[in-house]
Amino acid sequence: EDRPSVAIIGGRRCSGYGSYAAGLFAEALSDKGVSIISGMAEGIDSAALRACLRRGHKAYAVLGSGVSYCYPAGSFDIYEAMCEGEGGVISESPPGAGPDPWRFVSRNRIIAGLCDALIVAEARKRSGTAITVEHALAYGREVYAVPHRICDALGEGSNGLIKDGAQIITEPEDLLCRFDIEEADTGAWHEKTGPSLASSEKIVYSCLDFNQKHLEEVAAVAGLSIPETIRSLQGLEKKGLAASGPAAYYRKVN
Secondary structure, X not given: OOOOEEEEEEOOOOOHXXXXXXXXXXXXXXXXXXXXXXXXXXXXXXXXXXXXXXXXXXXXXXXXXXXXXXXXXXXXXXXXXXXXXXXXXXXXXXXXXXXXXXXXXXXXXXXXXXXXXXXXXXXXXXXXXXXXXXXXXXXXXXXXXXXXXXXXXXXXXXXXXXXXXXXXXXXOHHHHHHHOOOOOOHHHHHHHHOOOOOHHHHHHHHHOOOOOEEHHHHHHHHOOOHHHHHHHHHHHHXXXXXXXXXXXXXXXXX
């Protein structure tokens, strides 16, 4: 009760941009003492929780199963950390209940009820996110949406919410001022707390985007040879700053 809380939600299928946005807001807000709440689904939900935990803050997940059932299995690292005291897992279902579809629909009202404000980081036009938004509006919560590129199906729901009256959020300060919290030093996060990078890694990192780029394009922009670019990309992957996709495509993670 003595801390503001924000729910960060979105689609299970998400872009690198959406994952980044979820992590950015989770990091900045939790750094300022805001409690972060989400589901534990793949995609936006897990990206927000991981970012919060990565900063050493407690995170909270409302499950679509019982508290002793981790779903999906890919979120076990989040589940384990929260069960060990880095926040908590919450469910109205019996402890051993499985992830029945109706439980996810039902739990959305709890996410909306626990938060003071809700951020939709990225969502499709027809998404379960809309159910949580409806509950949040019914409860008098403020709803924010991260703007997305037009003609991208992954963000149609987010842009639709803005058209329907949701507040646009493009930086943590948009919400911190709502809670009368001093602004976050967003420009220095990764410079202060991120892993140290070799000079070639810095160059390659600056050439990456949250949309995938082919290895040859990255090398050309960076002005490096293919082998040197590969070594730098592998180094960035190990440090959690880049991710590889099929056919030698890479994207920025943080």
